[in-house]
Amino acid sequence: MPLAEAVPNPYQPSLVRIHDFSDETRDVRTLRLQFVDDAEAGSFAGWEPGQFGQFTVFGAGESVFALANAPWRPNGDNGSAPTIECTFRMVGKVTSALRAMSKGQVIGFRGPYGNHFPVGDWKGKDLVFIGGGIGMAALRSAMLDVINRKEEFGEVVILNGARSVADMVYTEEMPAWQEVDGVRVVRTVDPGGENEEWNGEVGLLPNVFEGLGLDPEGRIVIACGPPIMLHYLFLSLGKVGYSPDQVVTTLENKMKCGIGHCGRCYVGPFSVCRDGPVVTWAELNELPKDY
Amino acid sequence: MDSSWKLTDAQLREWLSGLIEGNSVVAPVEEDGVLLFRPIASEDQAIVKPSGKTRWSPKEFLFPRSEALYRYNFKGGSVQLEDPSLPEGHQVLFGMRSCDASGIVRLDEIFLSGTKDRLYAARRENTTVVSTACAAADPECFCTAVGYSPVGEEGSDVQLVPVGEDWMLRALTDKGRNLVGDAGDNWAEATVKDEKEIEELEKTVAGQIERSPVNREWSQVLEEGFEHGAWDRLAQHCLGCSVCAYVCPSCSCFDMNHDANAFCGEQCRSWDACTFPLFTHHASGHNPRETRQERYRQRVLHKFAFREENDEPFRCVGCGRCVALCPAGLDIVSTVAAAVEAIREEGADAAR
């Protein structure tokens, strides 16, 4: 067969319907999406935690969001029809158009793209998930994957920080996480971001983390947040004795094609969409500070 | 020697005429004083022996300036998606230089590796490249300085070599042999002596290029000196356009946008460049490459560093168009040399 006929169009999305959504904050929403076409739902291969999708608002454009729910695996026990969740902040043209959409409306999805968290390597280990602001969305798939089979892992600490109480995401489901044996959820807001009802920590994430006094020995840190937060967090981690191989993060960069062609997401030789977005602190140190 | 022939100029033009009958032929033409690749309708439109390179590379015939990636419409209350039809018919890219042919291979490394690009793959498969070895170097050429050659065969299916007033025609691949077909029956076979002309030509043209070689090891120096203050200083006069990227045979970055109305739309990709401020601009407002100098650094490193292996070719093929056409007078080769010198002398961490 001629090469070209055998090559599918990598850019044509699948149609997915907005089944449901919930508003995490005044500008952050989580969508629950289902395939419009049963055949596509049937042949969907699922994803692994850390991967992302390209979501299309027809007429407006495409945007990258992390696949945020527990990874759907064919023959897994998530139920027969794949559901895709994504959490997005309304910040530009596409996300504003997406925010204006209602249940039942159709958008496009293509993915999953990128590499994934090496969850298999974490078995038996103690884990710390550190999510700053909407960085939690990129970690959620891995967190839920771990929580759903907690017995395979060691102690799990989830440290979630946000600028203020109003900026916290996933607040409704955190109590359920806390209830799982061996899972501890610590929440903090930046100084000045607390309100009267707040019963969590108050302090910058890196400081709160240090305050937890967790022994680095054998522990894996999985962190995601704004670049400035990661910068200071890595300093703290280094100070407390974590080696760069123990720390995993997921990079965000401007992405368009999702398949390593358009050139936009490159950090040195590293294409975030193709070689990432999951990357260890050690690997990050090898890359130029260009992200 | 059944793939190498000696042709007169008239025979070459006759062959070209024949090609036009069964293929879409793109060749250098002169339009309003500019030497450009355009589709031709008759062989006399083609400038077979141009006095220099075309103003920009022929990459747009494999990677168009703009094209629809898919289309959709909103009929029936939902969304209907449609793939654009694949380009039909065979195209012959005629008369490009070796540097441009190498540029195509650099594009293949992007669009045909990993997830393949459907539209590019279709065009590429239906394209035969007929290159022309250089009779002379243009003032801006520096292919030999970056590991390429004026008689290089990379990317060519058929290579034409100017021999005095005549031509040597060499079919280098199956596609090339197919394109020649039985026209070769009417041509004289090339001799060993003719083949020697290629070496002579290479020596002559290489001798016209006055640039010092760019060492493969320099890639590492450039990468180590990422934070060095020299980058700022060397690109102070960059004006932030994208002439360099758009005339370049191996630049392939693109943007994707939706263009739609209430009834229908399409996802369209268009050429884009890392030199533009919006290239890496996040919706949050963060931009990893805020300044022109940082963007120019990215361009240089992408062309001359950031390779998987040290023995991989530079992405810059040395055509020199960016040097000749830069509105601000930037020269990528002297930038590389100056950066390497500064980084070595002052240490990788020296600020300006």
Place this chain on the structure above:
Amino acid sequence: MTEANVTVSQVGTGSVPENWKPHIVALVCNWCSYAGADMAGTTRLEYPANVRMVRFPCTGRMSPLMILRAFEQGADGVLVSGCHPGDCHYVQGNLVARRRFTIFRSLMDFIGIDLNRLHFAWVSAAEGHKWAKVVNEVTTAVQEAGPLPSFENPEGWDGIDLPVMEGSGPQELDQGQLDAIRTNLRKAASEVLKTERVGVVVGYGAGALLDQTHAVLITDTADCENLEWGRSCRNNLSAYVGSALEKHERVAVVAKTCDLGAITGLIREGQLRRDQILVIGVQCPGIVDGLELATKCLSCSGDPHPICDLVVTVEGVHESCEDPSTSALDTPDARDEQIAHLESLPYDERWKYWQRQFSRCLRCYACRAACPLCYCSTCITDKHRPQWVPTSIDNQGNSAWNIIRAVHLAGRCSGCDECSRVCPADIRLDLINRKLSLEVERQYGKIGLDPEEKSALVDFRMEDAEEFIL
């Protein structure tokens, strides 16, 4: 879009389908024309239904981009209508718009749009009858003009031979004289740095190729030895003044006389203050573009202008700084003949000429980058809510870009021709910009090098011409 999904009738072989009816878009102001159209409706006046209205607060808000967009999206004709001068709901919106429309219309004509497709009218809220009459007239005119020609490279078209431009150029300077000027320039630069009159000198330094220079920003007197002068000093260095001022309080800039208009423009538009800049005017041999003297040099004497702070000649350096209100820049332009020739051709030939030119446009934005007066921190092309200028690099998008840039420069363009010099596609941007300069001059008079004078399109007079307005 790269291929319009909206059905657009095309003028292919010149024959128009029998029952073809034009698509016409009307941009109307809310207070007068929209109300007038409404009145036409309520009084049951009959007029053709080909017109789709888009309501605006005021004609002052109507950017030529919007008119262009209508044509790109398939309109065969556009009608723009607002309040009568003196009656604008916002007092002067239509008065500023009137000048803008005049210039834009002349550009559309120049580009080859049949002016039977583009109409302007003043229709008041009480003029229901006038509205009906205007729509009738416009529909008839567009019907006659036929479907809008397509935005595409005219295949197989032979092109137009423009008259050869002539002129003797600046006085000959031999190598000895050029060397003397260069030495004097270096002295002058060194002096202004040493005496701390400025923190940086923006000048020309040698480039990589033989006939190339590039901008250099010199802060050290010793580096003044790197300053070059000659026929390859092409850049308009005022494009670098803004960024130089980010790091230094006062900047010296080496200027050819053709660069001065841009400096004045920047001061006029508040981008820099006169006291922030020290202009070093230099005797110029004319610049070479390719192998020949650049067009703009053909009618220029090459003499530095007395408005500069310092003047460098073969003889030496002297202080100058003449009062700008008394000075004029009066050089006839060699390309005016080419413009006249194009204007003598039928509009469909002009359309083909410009569509061919725009078919080469790569949207590299070199024109914008090299232009000292394109200083918007975010260009209109980079604004995507909404995306006014199509991102697609095809004739529609390219036409929109080049036309709107010309309109944004109308009355401001200093004629330094950097845009056409740097264009890798040799698009005759100089003709477009010069055409608009001539039109502005013809309609509203010439402004010189005085930054105090207002540029034409931010100004208006009650008596501005409007003979084309219905």
